Amino acid sequence: MESYRPTKTTLLSVSNGGFGLIEAIVSMAIAAALIVVFIMLIIRTVETSRTNADRLRATLYLRELSEVAKDLEQSNWEMLASATSTCAFPSVCHPQVAGNIWTVASSTESLEGGAYVRSLTAEEVYRDQLTFPNFIVSTPGVLDPNTKKVTGSVVWSGGTMELETYVYNY
DSSP, X not given: OOOOOOOHHHHHHHHHHHHHHHHHHHHHHHHHHHHHHHHHHHHHHHHHHHHHHHHHXXXXXXXXXXXXXXXXXXXXXXXXXXXXXXXXXXXXXXXXXXXXXEEEEESOEEETTTTEEEEEEEEEEEESOSSSSOOEESSSSEEEEEEEEEEEEEEXXXXXXXXXXXXXXX
């Protein structure tokens, strides 16, 4: 009887079939990994975009509080000066428009259905002396009736932002 001897062609065809299957599995694994990474990248991008949009809105609301304080400084200083009786400063107040001018009212203000809560506080300012040059100090010091420290605050589910500014009656 004759013995069977495989030829090189036979060995290559058997080997190619196995390598083709391995190549297909490796290709599918790489493709699956790339798809997972791509989906994770999209999800992270959407989350970051949403967070940045929320932060931008909070920044705009906070900037508006600063502008209100500067407007009150120029047009309605008495509102800031008598704010102690109006809102029991330095407790929390919020700005509102009354008769085409900015005023302050007690409590916080809810915006966008409560998604953002903003407030405004004004505090007395003390200086080391009333004559120039002088510096703002914490108590004890000389009360400066023509300066107020105004702090705006915006709170939302993503965090809290505050902005302090000084307003002057000049």
